[in-house]
Amino acid sequence: MSEPGLVLDGVSAAYRSATVLHEVDLTVRRGELLVVLGPSGAGKSTVLRVVAGLEPVTGGRIRIAGRDVTGDRPGRRNVSMVFQSYALFPHLSVAENIAFGLEVRDTPRAVARERARVAAESVGCAALLDRRPGQLSGGERQRVALARALVREPDVFLLDEPLSNLDLALRVEMRAELRALHDRVGATMVHVTHDQTEALVLADRIAVLRDGRIEQVGTPDEIWRTPASTFVARFVGSPAMNLLPADGPVRPAGSPPPGAPVTESGRLDLGFRPEAVTLGGADAAGTPATVERVDVVGEDAYAYLRLAGGEPVVARVPAARRPDRGAAVRLTVRWADVHVFHAGSGRRYAP
Numbered sequence: 451m452s453e454p455g456l457v458l459d460g461v462s463a464a465y466r467s468a469t470v471l472h473e474v475d476l477t478v479r480r481g482e483l484l485v486v487l488g489p490s491g492a493g494k495s496t497v498l499r500v501v502a503g504l505e506p507v508t509g510g511r512i513r514i515a516g517r518d519v520t521g522d523r524p525g526r527r528n529v530s531m532v533f534q535s536y537a538l539f540p541h542l543s544v545a546e547n548i549a550f551g552l553e554v555r556d557t558p559r560a561v562a563r564e565r566a567r568v569a570a571e572s573v574g575c576a577a578l579l580d581r582r583p584g585q586l587s588g589g590e591r592q593r594v595a596l597a598r599a600l601v602r603e604p605d606v607f608l609l610d611e612p613l614s615n616l617d618l619a620l621r622v623e624m625r626a627e628l629r630a631l632h633d634r635v636g637a638t639m640v641h642v643t644h645d646q647t648e649a650l651v652l653a654d655r656i657a658v659l660r661d662g663r664i665e666q667v668g669t670p671d672e673i674w675r676t677p678a679s680t681f682v683a684r685f686v687g688s689p690a691m692n693l694l695p696a697d698g699p700v701r702p703a704g705s706p707p708p709g710a711p712v713t714e715s716g717r718l719d720l721g722f723r724p725e726a727v728t729l730g731g732a733d734a735a736g737t738p739a740t741v742e743r744v745d746v747v748g749e750d751a752y753a754y755l756r757l758a759g760g761e762p763v764v765a766r767v768p769a770a771r772r773p774d775r776g777a778a779v780r781l782t783v784r785w786a787d788v789h790v791f792h793a794g795s796g797r798r799y800a801p
């Protein structure tokens with residue numbers, strides 16, 4: 451079996467005395483596109499910076515394609531980083547920008563230019579080679595930054611929120627192109643984002659980072675269907691998953707997971723996504739609630755409910771069947787759609 455593309459083994463990092471990565475273990479398979487997802491300040495960029503060698507580690511080891519690079523300077527690690535700001539040289543042409551990574555490594559000029567052209571072609575910016583960055587749109591700059599990363603044929607690509615400066619339509623388009631590019635070149639890629647949709651669409655696997663610790667690593671499907679903690683459950687999904695005490699006002703229909711102490715006070719919490727909630731009229735069965743607000747988003751509507759004890763619940767319903775604001779409703783949820791978590795630790799309950 452071949453070596454993984456990238457291994458972080460107990461990696462810690464600090465800025466001055468503040469620890470921002472706590473013994474992070476992470477293995478990225480060769481050719482895998484792994485997305486590091488987390489809120490602002492979780493340490494996502496720092497993960498990339500320690501892999502690139504831009505920040506030192508305070509503990510642990512880093513291996514790239516089987517080589518221990520922990521003590522190596524950035525130039526010896528054979529990684530390419532694409533920044534949110536693209537970091538293009540304004541006074542160089544697109545061709546020169548792309549070739550730059552090669553020329554400083556003593557590649558003959560003509561060879562560098564030819565490889566730059568090939569890289570530009572592969573990301574669809576070959577027509578722009580003579581322009582300067584100032585004459586490009588955001589999406590075009592993004593392509594150039596990708597081409598510059600590509601031309602070096604690195605062992606690992608590190609992408610730090612590369613799509614976040616683009617408008618929504620372009621972001622969706624570039625997301626698909628980035629995935630196609632990854633599949634074409636088969637490169638090991640680590641992509642950082644705080645955008646859960648981007649992570650779910652793009653990733654082979656997602657690593658969810660919280661306060662410098664890995665909360666869960668899994669395929670998009672695993673992260674969505676079996677979130678390992680209330681943090682993951684609520685960070686992925688919009689509006690966020692509802693969370694109520696198991697001995698609280700909502701009693702799901704069907705049978706609870708075997709052995710779960712769901713009636714013992716304070717032991718477990720129940721999570722259910724807005725789409726798992728069914729609404730009925732005031733005379734239907736279920737938990738009574740009042741509709742406080744309704745947001746309509748095309749075919750869907752999100753009803754923000756308040757239970758008798760003051761607990762908030764969000765329900766997704768077809769826009770055509772949305773309740774009125776102020777209406778009294780009843781809500782039901784099925785056990786099959788419920789995620790069970792330990793109330794104290796927030797970890798997923800496993801029978």
Ligand SMILES: Nc1ncnc2c1ncn2[C@@H]1O[C@H](COP(=O)(O)OP(=O)(O)OP(=O)(O)O)[C@@H](O)[C@H]1O
Pocket residue numbers: 465466470488489490491492493494495496497644
């Ligand atoms: N140069 C620095 N000096 C001191 N503290 C820093 C420095 N860079 C980052 N930090 C701190 O380290 C923590 C992690 O920052 P990092 O940039 O890795 O987070 P992030 O998840 O990438 O956030 P964002 O999504 O906002 O970019 C934050 O608390 C941040 O304030």
